[in-house]
Amino acid sequence: MIKHNVYISPDKVLVDGKALTHNEKGSALLTELYRNNVSDYPKFFKMDTLSKLGFVASELLLNAEGNRDFEPREDRAVIFFNKHASLQADTHYQSTIQDPEHFFPSPAAFVYTLPNIVTGEIAIRNKYFGETSFIVVEDYDEKIIERNLKNSFQDPMTKSIIGGWLDCLDEEHFEAKIFLLYKD
């Protein structure tokens, strides 16, 4: 059963279907959402765009749920799907090693070259010890996401999931369609 949902694209933000007003677009929109809705988590600025997107989307989702206590819990999973994995971070890291004359591989860039880092960022923020997972598919497919998340409740402890589509090609092209799903 879906309890809440959040949609973010470079020029549109919906929380439970209601539009949120904003001034910025693209990755600047994510920073605006952070400043207006979070503001006390400077690690946000170190994240790649995929993680920023997942982070602010999950914050909006959890604010909609309310009663945030940040108590450690193991019964909530974070499971996302997308098409571009960590391609933006990959391209950024590649740029730090492309030129042999200017070869300075960046550890801060490299760590984001895994799509599941965003699930870890959300787990850290909210003290979730539950399942975290990232699955890549060729294209958005609601059925695959639905079936997969339904299967994820086979875990003996999982009672709710922050899940859905979380894709980022670059700072101007991204989409979050995530929701809070409860075990039936």
Added chain:
Amino acid sequence: MGGRSMIVCVAHNITSPLGMTTAENYAAVKAGMSALKHYDGLWGLPEPFVASLIDRKAFTDDRYTIVEQIVIHSISKALENTGIDSASARVLFILSTTKGNVFLLDKRETGFPQERVKLGVMAKQVSNHFKNPNESIVVSNACISGVCAQIEAMRYLESGEYDYVIVCGVDVQSAFIVSGFQSFKALSPDECKPFDANRCGLNLGDAAATIIFTKKDKVTENEWVACRGAIRNDANHISGPSRTGEGSYRALKVALGDLKADDVAFINAHGTATPYNDEMESIAIERAGLAGVPVNSLKGYFGHTMGAAGVLETLLSMQAVNDHNILGTRGFETLGVTHKLDVSNQNRPTNKRAFIKLLSGFGGCNAALLFAKGGLHD
């Protein structure tokens, strides 16, 4: 577990520098062989490194990238003589990889369209090759992907949607991956030494490994059953392992369930040989009440094969139990973790029939999966 259906391994393959079949790989590891070699100047990298690399020249089908070719080889070998129709809609492909065709991002690589760097597009090459009509899924959960992909397979089979799930884990090393781990100061300048007092980092490795599962109501004594597993997060740091082993401990607890520690032949740990990982695992294993169970790591033979590791290390552990053997931890000499783990660099005998595969990775993720030969008996 009488009456309940079980998820059973029906076929498998390991493709690595140590061999092109599971049997070849097991024989090499049992004999103490390692594929780790020193490389200096390879791929234009300024720093030398030690890795386990597949001979790229042995793969000559230029329709596919080296990564795709190794996957196709591994799955083809696994499917041999099984009678499984890979073109059936009742068969699902699950790939496990961290970086897939990432080497294509290098501007000097021109042999393939950039599209192929997308993991879903890469997976499509593979499923098309086997004429499979389903959308494949790619599990990309850092270094625990290979166990996560097997847990996904168990769930899909449990729900009855498919008759067979083909899981293939793969990663092929490149300047991208090696330089990244170098920037993390995570690579050992020599062959790695898991759980050793003088360990100073990991080695990377190429491999693909395939395991095919189905669901059965009855299993014979010699069939391998994937019993239960879990994925848990440390909720601590995106690259540093937890100081309390939080995620690994919790994943181990679910995997062990009501089985007695005494019935576990060994824990095949992640054992990357970085100072923090091995220490974290010792804490988690202790906390889970498993400190008395033998622990081994296979990184000294293959290096860290990333997306392949979960499948490759599972398969070798199955072969070892079949052979009543606990594989020695190559590179280990003196225990160098806080909690007293039972680690040896020698092969040791066992008559037990179950083992736990344990992994951890960036993003704070951890996974554990319990396997039992002939299934669990109440």
Added chain:
Amino acid sequence: MDELIYKLKQEIIEALNLEDMKPEDIDENASLFGEGLGLDSIDALELIVLMEKNYGIKLKDPAQGKEIFKSVTVMADFIQKNRTK
């Protein structure tokens, strides 16, 4: 030296994405890790890259960083003595 300290602060802010911080906000004698700026292990690795990229200093042993990254002043002092560019 003061000039180097100021420049280093700017470079640290940029390399570590310390959004909303100005060089004036960093106390050059305060600890970079733990209570001071609250940097973590990835930041430490990134500072190693910064020293190599901007000053041509290669740290052989990353453990050396512990001493060098005590504060901006200590770091600037080390750079002045060891820089190759």
